[in-house]
Amino acid sequence: MKEVFLSNCEKSFIQKIISEGHRLDGRNYNESRKLNITFGSQYGSCIVSLGETKILSQVSCEVVQPKQIRPNEGILYINVEISPMAAPQFEANRQTDLTVYLNRLLEKCYKDSKCIDLESLCIVVEEKVWSLRVDIKVLNHDGNLIECASIATLASLAHFKRPDVTRSGEKVIIHTLTEKDPIPTVLYHYPVCSTFAIFNNNILISDPSFIEESVCTSSISSEEGNISGGLLVVGMNQYKELCLLNLTGAAIYNSSIVHRAILSAADKCKSIVDLVKKTIISDDNLRQKRVKINFGDIITSDHVQSLSRKDLSICLKNFDLNEKTSPKDEVMMDDESDVELEPSKYDVVPSLPQTAEIKAKKGASTWIEISSDSEED
Amino acid sequence: MAEVYKLIHPVKYFNDYINRNVRPDGRKFEDQRNIKLNVNAIKSTDASAVVKCGNTTVVCGIKLELAKPKAEEPDFGFLVTNVELLPLCSSKFRPGPPSDHAQVISNIVADIFANSKSVNLKDLCIVPDKLAWVVYCDMVCLDNDGSVVDACIMTLITSLKSLTLPKVNYDVETEEISVDTSIRTPLNINGLPVATSFAVYQQSPRSIVLIDPSAYEEEMCGGTGANLIICWNNGQFCGIQKFGGSNLSNEAEKKTLIIAKERSKLVEKVIETCLKNEIK
Amino acid sequence: MGVEDENNFKLRPMKCELNYLSKSDGSAILAQGETVVLVSVNGPLDIKSNSQSIEKATLEVLFCGKGGKPSVADRFKENVIKQTCETAILGCLYPRTGISLTIQELEDYGGLLTCTVNCACLALLNSGMAMRHMVAAISCAVNEVGNLVLEPSYEQVQSSRALLHFVFESREKNLVTGFTEGSFSEDTYEEALARCRLASELVFDFYRDIVRKYSNVI
Numbered sequence: 001m002k003e004v005f006l007s008n009c010e011k012s013f014i015q016k017i018i019s020e021g022h023r024l025d026g027r028n029y030n031e032s033r034k035l036n037i038t039f040g041s042q043y044g045s046c047i048v049s050l051g052e053t054k055i056l057s058q059v060s061c062e063v064v065q066p067k068q069i070r071p072n073e074g075i076l077y078i079n080v081e082i083s084p085m086a087a088p089q090f091e092a093n094r095q096t097d098l099t100v101y102l103n104r105l106l107e108k109c110y111k112d113s114k115c116i117d118l119e120s121l122c123i124v125v126e127e128k129v130w131s132l133r134v135d136i137k138v139l140n141h142d143g144n145l146i147e148c149a150s151i152a153t154l155a156s157l158a159h160f161k162r163p164d165v166t167r168s169g170e171k172v173i174i175h176t177l178t179e180k181d182p183i184p185t186v187l188y189h190y191p192v193c194s195t196f197a198i199f200n201n202n203i204l205i206s207d208p209s210f211i212e213e214s215v216c217t218s219s220i221s222s223e224e225g226n227i228s229g230g231l232l233v234v235g236m237n238q239y240k241e242l243c244l245l246n247l248t249g250a251a252i253y254n255s256s257i258v259h260r261a262i263l264s265a266a267d268k269c270k271s272i273v274d275l276v277k278k279t280i281i282s283d284d285n286l287r288q289k290r291v292k293i294n295f296g297d298i299i300t301s302d303h304v305q306s307l308s309r310k311d312l313s314i315c316l317k318n319f320d321l322n323e324k325t326s327p328k329d330e331v332m333m334d335d336e337s338d339v340e341l342e343p344s345k346y347d348v349v350p351s352l353p354q355t356a357e358i359k360a361k362k363g364a365s366t367w368i369e370i371s372s373d374s375e376e377d
Numbered sequence: 378m379a380e381v382y383k384l385i386h387p388v389k390y391f392n393d394y395i396n397r398n399v400r401p402d403g404r405k406f407e408d409q410r411n412i413k414l415n416v417n418a419i420k421s422t423d424a425s426a427v428v429k430c431g432n433t434t435v436v437c438g439i440k441l442e443l444a445k446p447k448a449e450e451p452d453f454g455f456l457v458t459n460v461e462l463l464p465l466c467s468s469k470f471r472p473g474p475p476s477d478h479a480q481v482i483s484n485i486v487a488d489i490f491a492n493s494k495s496v497n498l499k500d501l502c503i504v505p506d507k508l509a510w511v512v513y514c515d516m517v518c519l520d521n522d523g524s525v526v527d528a529c530i531m532t533l534i535t536s537l538k539s540l541t542l543p544k545v546n547y548d549v550e551t552e553e554i555s556v557d558t559s560i561r562t563p564l565n566i567n568g569l570p571v572a573t574s575f576a577v578y579q580q581s582p583r584s585i586v587l588i589d590p591s592a593y594e595e596e597m598c599g600g601t602g603a604n605l606i607i608c609w610n611n612g613q614f615c616g617i618q619k620f621g622g623s624n625l626s627n628e629a630e631k632k633t634l635i636i637a638k639e640r641s642k643l644v645e646k647v648i649e650t651c652l653k654n655e656i657k
Numbered sequence: 658m659g660v661e662d663e664n665n666f667k668l669r670p671m672k673c674e675l676n677y678l679s680k681s682d683g684s685a686i687l688a689q690g691e692t693v694v695l696v697s698v699n700g701p702l703d704i705k706s707n708s709q710s711i712e713k714a715t716l717e718v719l720f721c722g723k724g725g726k727p728s729v730a731d732r733f734k735e736n737v738i739k740q741t742c743e744t745a746i747l748g749c750l751y752p753r754t755g756i757s758l759t760i761q762e763l764e765d766y767g768g769l770l771t772c773t774v775n776c777a778c779l780a781l782l783n784s785g786m787a788m789r790h791m792v793a794a795i796s797c798a799v800n801e802v803g804n805l806v807l808e809p810s811y812e813q814v815q816s817s818r819a820l821l822h823f824v825f826e827s828r829e830k831n832l833v834t835g836f837t838e839g840s841f842s843e844d845t846y847e848e849a850l851a852r853c854r855l856a857s858e859l860v861f862d863f864y865r866d867i868v869r870k871y872s873n874v875i
Contacts, residue, residue: 041691041764045723052679056761058724083721085759087680088699092719092759093727135724137761139695140678295763296688299674480732488733492839599743601736615840617821621740624831630850634843 003089006214014215018199025051025209030264032207033144035272037155037279040295043182044160047298048152050207052142057152058135059160063174066122066129074121075131078106080149086141098145105146105246106136106153109191109235113243116157117186123165123172130162132185143210146233150193155276159283160185189237190273193244194265198229201254204261206268217249232258234265238273391597395580402431402591409589409640414531414651416539424540426532431591432522437532439540442511443554446502454501454509458487459516460529466521467592478601485618486516486529489608493570493615496537500565504547508554512540512564523591524574526606531571535648539655540564568611569648571641574603575633579623586629588636598623607637668795668808668859669768673776673867675783681759683784687776690810691766694773696780697759704755713748717757720773723765734760734770738777741794741824741834745778747787756786767814771796771822774834775860782868791827793860794834795853796820799841805849807856821849825857 014024027033033051040046044059066073080102082090090096110116121130134156136149161182164175197208197216205212208231216229230249236242242262252258286293383390394401404410410431419425422438446453462479464470470479490496501510514536516529541561547554576590576598586605587594595603599621608616614634619625625633669690678684681697701714708715718739720731742758758780760773771794778792798809798817806813814820819839826833832850841849 041766047763054678056723056763060724081721083719083759083761084699084717084757085678085681085684085695085697085719085721085761088682088702088757092717092757133724137721139697139761140680142679292691294688294691295693296672296691299672299686299688299693477732477736480729481736484729484733488838492837494840601740610840613840613842614837614846617835617837617846619832619835620737621743621834624744624826624829624833626829626831627850630832631847634846 006211006218010211011215011218014211015199018203018205018212023205024211027207029204030206032268033209035151035275037151037276038295038298039155039159039279039283039293041293044156045295046152046155046159047139047295048148048155050144050148050151051209052140053144053148054139055145055148055152056137056139057149057156058137059156060133060135061130061160061162062133063123063128063172064131066126070118071126072122072129073118074129076111076116076118077131077133078103078110078136078153079133080106080136080138082138082141086138090141101248102136102146102149105193105233105235105244106134106149108246109150109193109244110134110153110157113189113191113235113237115187115189115191115237115243117188120186121162124167128172132157132160132162141210143213144195144207146193147195147207150191150235151272151276154190154192154273155280157185158187158190158276159280189239189241190276191235191237191243192269192272192276193233193235194268194272196232196234196261196264198232198249198252198257200229201252202257204232204257204264206264232261234261234269236262236265236269238270240266240270387597392580395578395585400587401593406585407588407636410591412531412644412647414535414647416535416651416655424536426535426539428528428532428535430524430528430531430589432520433524433528434519435516435525435528435532436519437514437516437529437536439536440513440515441542442513443503443508443545443556444511446506446509448506451506452502453498454503455511456490456496456498456501456514457511458490458514458533459483460486460525461515461517462521462525463517466518469521482525482529482602485526485606485616486533489526489530489570489572489606489616490533493568493608493610495534495567495570495610497565497567503545504549507549507552508545508547510542512537521592523576523593523595524589524603526603527572527574527589530608531644531648534566534569534571535651537564538566538569538648538652569645570608570610570615571644572606572608572616573637573640575605575607575636577604577623577625577629584623584626584629586633586636588640605633607633609637609641668856669810671775671860671863673779673863675779675867675871681784683780683782683786685776685779685783686763687772687779688764689768689772689775690808691764692768692772693763694769694776695761695763696773696776698756698777698780698784698786699759700756700784700786701751701754702757708755709753711752714746714751715755716743716746716748717755718742718760719757720760721762723762734773737770737834737836738773741774741792742777742781744833745788745790745792745826746781747789750787766811767809768796768822770794770836771808771824774824779864779867782864783871789826791861791864792824792833793827793857793864794822794824795856795860796822797849797853799839799845799849803845805845805852807852819845821846821853823850823853823857825854827861830854830857 036049038047047056080099082099084090084092123129134153136152138145161184163182164180166173197205197212199216217231230247233246235244413429415427417425418427419438423441424439427436460483462470464472470476503509514533516532518525541563544557544560576587576594578585578598590603598604604621605619672688674686676684677686678697681699683698686695716739718735720735722731758777774794796808798806798813799819800806800817819841821837823832824834
C-alpha cells in the first residue's frame with residue numbers, strides 16, 4: 001500500500017499548535033511517552049514500548065570464524081526489520097530507506113561507540129569467536145523508532161547471556177544453559193539514543209510521535225515564509241558522553257539548538273539507562289527465584305478498545321487520565337479536537353396515510369452543491 | 378468448441394464433468410494415472426531414477442560427498458533433499474530464486490522423508506566426529522501436471538534403493554582418506570514410503586475426492602498443489618497433510634485413507650519390479 | 658488408550674488481547690501455555706496489479722521468526738496459514754484487493770503453528786473481515802507408550818513419537834487443514850482426529866468469550 005500523506009491543513013495545524021505550546025497528545029515539549037520494557041523467557045529477548053511504538057529485540061549467538069583483520073574480537077551484527085505489521089505502508093521482505101537508516105544509526109551507537117567488550121567474545125584466536133546477532137523487529141510504528149529501537153537493543157544486549165565454554169586442548173565444549181550458568185555480555189558503557197523534533201528552527205520537541213515526525217521533516221511554505229524543521233538524534237551514555245549525533249531534515253541555522261538538545265538528552269539518557277538497569281536487576285532476581293518469565297505477561301485485559309480512555313491519542317494539555325470524569329464529559333472535552341457527530345442525513349417523513357418514508361434531507365448531502373445562483377462571492 | 382467453453386465458463390465446464398462422474402481427462406474419480414519408472418538412466422550420478430505419473434515427470438539424481446559431521450551430532454551423516462520446479466515444468470514458475478510454492482513442496486518432501494525414518498542417518502557416518510557421507514538428493518521436475526509430491530517421493534526412494542556406498546578407509550593417524558569404489562554396499566533402507574495426493578472438490582452438498590489430480594484439477598480445487606497428501610510406510614502413516622481446498626468430512630477422509638493404502642501397495646510393486654529389472 | 662482422560666479436555670491456558678497494535682486494522686496477541694504469537698491484519702488494501710485477482714482478495718502471509726534469517730520452514734508455515742485462512746475469509750467480497758497477515762513469533766514452547774492459526778483467526782475477527790467460518794487449531798501428541806496427549810507442553814513435544822495438528826471449522830467441525838510429524842497407525846490417527854474435533858469446541862468458546870468482552874466495550 002502506498003504511504004498515506006498528510007494534508008497541508010493537517011501539517012499547518014500541527015505547526016500552529018506546537019508554536020503555541022501544545023502537542024496533540026497533551027504532552028509538554030520535553031516530555032516523553034511512557035516507556036515500558038518487558039523481557040521474554042529467553043536471555044536477550046525483550047519488547048520495548050514507547051507509547052504505542054512497540055519494538056521486539058532478540059539477541060542470539062553462534063560460534064564463527066573471526067575476521068582476518070581482527071582475529072581476537074567477536075562480531076556484533078545488528079539487523080532491523082520493518083514488516084507490514086508496523087504499519088500497512090511497509091512491504092514484506094523489502095529494505096526501505098528507513099530500515100537502512102535505523103540500521104546504520106544503531107551500528108554507530110553500539111558498534112562504533114565500542115560499548116561492547118568484543119575481545120571477551122573470543123574463544124580461540126583466529127579460529128573461534130562468538131558472533132552476537134541483534135534482531136530488531138518493529139511491531140508498531142507510532143513515531144520515534146530510533147529511540148525505541150536503541151532502548152530495545154541496549155536492554156536485550158545487557159540482558160543477554162551466552163553459554164559458557166570450556167577449552168580442553170583443541171576441543172571446545174559449549175555448555176548448555178542447564179550444565180553451567182551462562183555468562184553476561186560485558187558492556188563498558190550504556191549508550192542510548194533520544195530524538196528531538198525541531199520545529200520553526202527554534203522549538204525542540206522530545207520523543208515525537210508519528211505525525212509530529214512527518215510534519216517536521218516535510219517543509220511547508222506558509223505565509224511567514226518557509227518553515228523548516230528536522231529530526232535530531234542524540235546518542236549519549238550514562239556518563240553523559242556523546243556517542244552519536246545525527247540530523248535529518250533542513251539545516252539548522254540556530255546553533256544553540258544543538259546545545260540545548262544535548263543538555264536535555266543527557267538527563268534523559270541517564271534516566272533511561274537507570275531504568276534499563278533497574279528492570280534487568282529485578283528480572284534477574286525473579287529468575288533466581290525461578291519465576292517463569294514469558295511474553296505472555298504483556299497480555300492484559302484493560303487494553304480492550306481504541307475508544308477506552310487509555311487509548312485516546314489526542315488529549316488536551318492538562319488532561320489528566322486519573323481524573324475522575326464521567327465518559328460523557330470526556331466526549332465533551334474531546335469535541336474540541338476532533339469528534340463531532342454528523343447531523344443525520346435522513347428525515348423520517350409521513351407521506352401517504354399509514355406510511356412513512358425515509359428521505360435524504362435536503363442540503364444534507366456532504367457533496368458541495370454548486371448552483372448557478374450561488375451567493376458565495 | 379470445448380476449449381472456448383472452458384475459457385468462458387471455467388467452473389461450469391469442470392462442474393459438468395463432475396456431474397457426470399467423470400474427470401476432464403476421462404478418468405473416474407478413483408482412477409490414478411499410469412506410472413512409468415526407470416532407474417539409473419543418468420550415469421553421471423551415483424544413483425538416479427525417472428518417474429512419469431501421467432504427464433508429471435520428475436528426475437532424481439543422487440550425488441555422494443564426504444564431509445565432517447556437525448559438532449553437535451558427531452555420529453550422524455547428512456541427507457539433503459531438494460526439489461526444483463523450474464520454468465521448464467510449468468508456465469506458473471518464473472526463473473530466479475525458488476518460488477514460495479517450490480519451497481513448500483521441497484519442505485513437504487523433506488518432512489515426509491524425515492518422518493518415515495527410512496534412512497538411519499547413523500548409517501551414513503563413517504568415523505564419528507571425523508568423516509561422514511553427505512547424500513545430496515536433487516529432484517528436478519521436468520513437467521508439472523499435478524501430484525508432484527507423489528512423484529518426488531517415488532523417485533527419491535527408488536534412487537536411494539539403488540544407491541550403493543563405496544568403501545572408505547580412514548586413517549586416524551594421518552587423517553588420510555582413501556575411497557575404494559570397487560567394494561560397494563547398498564544403503565540400508567527401512568520400509569518404502571509412498572505418498573498419494575488428493576484434490577478435494579466441493580460440489581454442494583457432496584464433496585468429491587479426486588485421486589492423483591492433474592495440475593488443472595488442482596487449480597480448480599483451489600490452493601497451490603494438491604489438497605491432501607497421505608503417506609503410508611510400513612503399515613503406518615508417516616504424514617497426512619491437508620491444505621486448503623474444500624473442507625473434508627469424516628466419511629470422505631476415511632475413504633481417502635483406504636485408497637491411499639491400496640495405492641501404496643501398487644506403487645511398492647512398481648518400485649520392486651523396476652529394481653529387479655535393473656539388477657538383471 | 659488413555660481411557661482416564663477420555664472426557665477430560667484440558668487445553669493449555671489461553672490468554673488473548675485484541676487490538677494490541679494501534680497501526681494495524683486488526684491485531685491479536687495470543688498465549689497458549691508458554692507459546693506466544695502476535696498477528697496483525699491489514700486490509701483489504703491496494704496491492705500491485707500483477708498480484709491482484711479479479712475473483713477474490715489476495716492473501717499475503719508473512720511469518721517472522723524471533724531471530725535469525727528466514728528459512729524454508731517459514732515458507733511452509735506461511736503456506737499452512739495462507740491456505741487455512743483463504744478458506745475462512747470470504748475473499749470474493751473484496752476483489753482486486755490484498756489482505757496482508759503478518760505473524761510475529763514471540764515465544765515458542767511447542768504448538769507454535771496451532772497457536773498461530775488461532776491467533777490469526779482472532780486477528781481476522783478483530784479486523785472485521787467477512788468470514789465463512791472461524792477456524793480452531795488443536796494439536797495432539799502421541800507419547801512413548803502410545804497414549805494421546807492433547808495440546809502437549811514443551812517437554813511432552815520433545816519426548817513424543819508423533820505430533821498431529823488439525824484445524825477445524827466452526828460450522829460443521831469439518832477438517833480444514835491437517836499436518837503431521839512422525840509416524841503413527843491408522844487407529845491413532847482416527848482417535849486423535851475425533852478427540853481434537855471435540856476439543857475444538859473449547860477453542861471456539863474461548864473466541865466467543867474474547868469477542869463478547871471486547872464488543873461490550875464498543
